[in-house]
Amino acid sequence: MTLFSLGSWPEARRIADVLRTETVGGVLLLGATIVALIWANxxxxxxxxxxxxxxxxxxxxxxxLSLAAWAADxxxxxFFFVAGLELKREFVAGDLRDPRRAALPVAAAVGGMIAPALIFVAAGGEPRGWAVPTATDIAFALAVLAVISTHLPTALRTFLLTLAVVDDLLAIAVIAVFYTSGLHPLPLxxxxxxxxxxxxxxxxxxxxxxxxxxxxxxVWALTHASGIHATVAGVALAFTVPVNGxxxxxxxxxxxxxxxxxxxGFAVPVFAFFASGVAVGGSAGTVTVAVVLALVLGKPLGITAATWLVQRFTRARLADGLSWWDVLGLGLLGGIGFTVSLLISELAFGSGSTLDDQAKLGVLTGSLLAALLATVVLRIRNRHYRRLRATEEADDDADGIPDIYQK
Structure with a gap:
């Protein structure tokens, strides 16, 4: 098995379409966040x-409900309905229906959740907020790639997208299990x-x-009334939709x-607008430091270590032309936590509380640092990516499918 292999051409085209939408969404997300921060301060x-x-x-x-609660709930x-559709499609009809291909992003997502949680608690963060730094925001991560104009190979982009989708599933499971305030059986x-x-x-x-x-x-209203966070309804509905036709x-x-x-283009930026308006002055605290360390150190450590373990205990190897610097760059991009991290912060500490403000400031700061470090690593690799892209384009046939996907 080859880690970060290209996969099929139809899957690569589909991923490219998704990436274009998510990249635009990331720019809108960033704009909404900046407006909220400026306005709140x-x-x-x-x-x-x-x-x-x-x-x-x-x-x-x-x-x-408050407007902020309407945005979050x-x-x-x-957002989670779309994530659920993507997840089901990946594992039922996509390249990841092959367990060997699925093993890596699933392992990386699990590693990228465990390591930040451990670092957060070890750094003195409030235990009930352990899940705050465990999520990856794919829209922001892809927006960073667009800004730095990297020629990241399609296989790595696909891995990053799949990692984030699995990450979302783990996050919604965490929300349902650990952040349910009180269960009401009849509405459920x-x-x-x-x-x-x-x-x-x-x-x-x-x-x-x-x-x-x-x-x-x-269904959403009944889920909300049941005590389980209402976003779970989006995933549950998505899982019922057929992926074969x-x-x-x-x-x-x-x-x-x-x-x-x-x-x-709308739901996530509006949520970010209401969730990220933190008054910066006086908000920093122990939770802030713990979240920053978890995102900047924990995410790349967990993702890289999980990838290494998959290679160590299987016959897998990195695809030709790739190195562990590429994996580290992806791990740093995984440290860009935003949408789900802000949501979990509100669930863990209470919207607008002191600890919530500390955690959100940590999410914003940690995501920025992770983005900057990822930019440094990926720019170093940019020349290599450009060479790979040039080779791929040179292999195109008259049928419009690159030769590399037909080997």
Whole structure:
């Protein structure tokens, strides 16, 4: 087995389409974050806080939530719905249906979760916030790649995307298991019935928006009422969508194509706007330092160590032309934690609390440092990547499929 091998040409084309959307989303995410930080630390910071705390929604359905809560509980459900579609497609119809290909990103994601958690606790972070630095933000990571104009090989980009998707699954499992405030069985049972009905409809090809949308919203509301974080509903619904279809056209692919721009271009940037407006002055503390160390050191350590262990205990080897510097660069990119990290911070410490502000400042600082270090490493490798890209383009045939994918 070859680590970071190219995979199939159809998968490479699909990944390229995803990367373009996520890169644009990363730029919007960065813009929303900068606006929030400037606004929260300006003389009009109180207005920003008042806007975040503005409550809307029907109180009788327990949905009279602040705008910040609507962004975290509601809009991020769209983000996790898309992540769920991507995850199912990868493991059912993508290259990762092969267990040998799946082993590496899964192992790297697990390593990238364990090492930051251990470093966070060892550095004196509050134990209940151990999961804050464990997530990777793929949109921000790909935006960094776009900014530095690296010629990172497609195989490594695919690995980074898959790592982040598995990372999201682990994060949503952590949220469901460790950050459920109180479980109410009846709404949860009703939500499960709603998911089953949704799955039955999509499996039978009943995809009218006026049928699925109200049902999905109902499942989300029932999940919210059950005490489990409402974003879990997005993943549960996504897992019911079929990924195989006639002529290669899949319902999961159609849903993903329709909702990924909404997620990357609206849902996640709006959440970032409400979640990242931290008053910088006086926010730093022990939790801040612990999060920074976990992201900058823990993520690359965990990802690189897991990759080495896969090679050590299997017959796998790095693909030709790649080195462990490439793996380190990916590990540093994995340290760019944002969307899910900010969400877990709010769940662990309470939105707007002192520890929440400390953790969010750590997420912002650690992500920035990880991005800068990744830029240094990948720019050193940039000349090698450019040479690989030139070789690949020179191998193109008249059929439009690079020869390297037909070997």
């Amino acid at each position: 300006s003389p009009w910071g109180n207005f920003y806080q008042d806007l975040s705390a503005l409550r809307v929604g029907p109180a009788q359905w327990h949905l009279n 509601g809009l991020l459900a769209i 049972l009703c939500a499960a019935v709603g998911v089953a009905v949704f799955g039955l409809l999509v499996q039978r090809g009943r995809t009218a928006w006026w049928l699925l949308m109200p049902l999905a919203v109902t 006639p002529g290669g056209i899949t319902l999961a692919g159609r849903f993903e194509h329709a909702w990924r721009p909404v997620s990357a």
